[in-house]
Amino acid sequence: MNTEHEAASDVATLYWVGGTDGYLKMIDQTLLPTEYKEIECRDVETVWEAIKKLRVRGAPAIGIAAAYGVVVGLQTEAGTSRAEFDQRLKIVAEYLAGSRPTAVNLFWALDRLQKLAADSADLDSGEMHALLLEEARRIEVEDLEMCHKIGEVGAALLSPGDGVLTHCNAGGLATSGGGTALAVFFEAARQGKGIHVYADETRPLLQGARLTTWELMQRNVPVTLISDSMAGWVMKEGKIQAVVTGADRIAANGDSANKIGTYSVALLASLHDIPFYIAAPSSTFDLSLESGAEIPIEERQPEEITNGFGKQTAPEGVDVYNPAFDVTPAKFIRGIITERGLIQPVTTEQVLRVLNSEPVQS
Numbered sequence: 005m006n007t008e009h010e011a012a013s014d015v016a017t018l019y020w021v022g023g024t025d026g027y028l029k030m031i032d033q034t035l036l037p038t039e040y041k042e043i044e045c046r047d048v049e050t051v052w053e054a055i056k057k058l059r060v061r062g063a064p065a066i067g068i069a070a071a072y073g074v075v076v077g078l079q080t081e082a083g084t085s086r087a088e089f090d091q092r093l094k095i096v097a098e099y100l101a102g103s104r105p106t107a108v109n110l111f112w113a114l115d116r117l118q119k120l121a122a123d124s125a126d127l128d129s130g131e132m133h134a135l136l137l138e139e140a141r142r143i144e145v146e147d148l149e150m151c152h153k154i155g156e157v158g159a160a161l162l163s164p165g166d167g168v169l170t171h172c173n174a175g176g177l178a179t180s181g182g183g184t185a186l187a188v189f190f191e192a193a194r195q196g197k198g199i200h201v202y203a204d205e206t207r208p209l210l211q212g213a214r215l216t217t218w219e220l221m222q223r224n225v226p227v228t229l230i231s232d233s234m235a236g237w238v239m240k241e242g243k244i245q246a247v248v249t250g251a252d253r254i255a256a257n258g259d260s261a262n263k264i265g266t267y268s269v270a271l272l273a274s275l276h277d278i279p280f281y282i283a284a285p286s287s288t289f290d291l292s293l294e295s296g297a298e299i300p301i302e303e304r305q306p307e308e309i310t311n312g313f314g315k316q317t318a319p320e321g322v323d324v325y326n327p328a329f330d331v332t333p334a335k336f337i338r339g340i341i342t343e344r345g346l347i348q349p350v351t352t353e354q355v356l357r358v359l360n361s362e363p364v365q366s
Contacts, residue, residue: 063284064287067147113140117140120135151183169203202227204265208309249280249282258350266330335350
């Protein structure tokens with residue numbers, strides 16, 4: 005068994021091993037920070053369970069996992085007819101789509117692979133399987149490049165010595181690279197800006213406490229952990245000059261869904277006149293949704309609140325409401341940091357303009 009101290013700071017969150025008969029390997033994030041362990045996903049059911057149970061989480065990483073999950077799920081179709089292969093592809097994609105409803109990258113990746121198959125009807129099942137693996141790898145590489153570009157765009161918004169608040173985890177553990185929100189911090193630190201990150205613990209599953217602080221400490225970026233309820237007071241004390249979080253789905257008008265508690269942080273930032281930024285790739289935008297009112301919100305099991313991490317903290321039978329996400333209206337977002345540039349002001353027109361532009365050149 006490896007401990008947190010043995011984990012390399014540049015270890016991949018998830019990666020593919022072998023050829024079309026290979027498997028997906030990933031960090032089991034439910035065990036961090038006290039235990040570092042990688043798990044092997046050799047069938048689509050294991051990939052589905054890993055996404056559902058948050059062994060892998062973060063919108064970009066979920067999309068990558070789903071893409072590789074398709075490849076795993078089609079290994080049983082070696083040598084079958086193309087019609088049988090396509091039918092299995094449809095079944096696998098629908099199955100994986102049912103793992104989590106809010107993170108749009110999941111559906112984006114599945115749609116991308118299905119479209120590739122539809123556009124390559126002349127290939128036999130073996131050739132198509134190999135092409136899908138190639139596309140899944142391309143999604144992973146694109147995500148890596150995206151993280152770097154988001155870091156560059158976002159770091160320019162921070163001044164030397166800034167205190168920056170973040171909520172949940174939008175780092176390397178949520179992507180294949182340096183993350184989205186955390187990529188901004190990593191790049192600012194690399195530039196010598198001397199920033200200090202304040203991380204909300206992020207109840208009820210403590211992704212900020214377990215994952216964000218772990219990642220920042222691995223990279224030697226100064227970080228202070230606070231409880232979610234401290235955010236307003238820390239702002240009042242003048243410790244925070246900017247807030248940067250990730251997002252799991254962004255509507256056409258810029259309304260952004262992120263981990264529950266983000267909306268509260270955005271309101272507090274607005275009250276204290278502190279800029280609130282979202283950092284997310286273009287693949288996180290769902291332009292089919294006019295506003296955040298249309299974003300589906302996942303509701304998770306009550307035990308995450310009443311029996312968090314195996315310890316009962318509430319009376320038996322108490323009624324529980326446990327949405328995993330909330331939606332921050334665009335009017336509270338100072339800018340959305342993407343690999344294509346900064347969306348500012350956050351309006352439908354600006355969203356379309358930036359998303360239709362070329363990615364930022366490093």
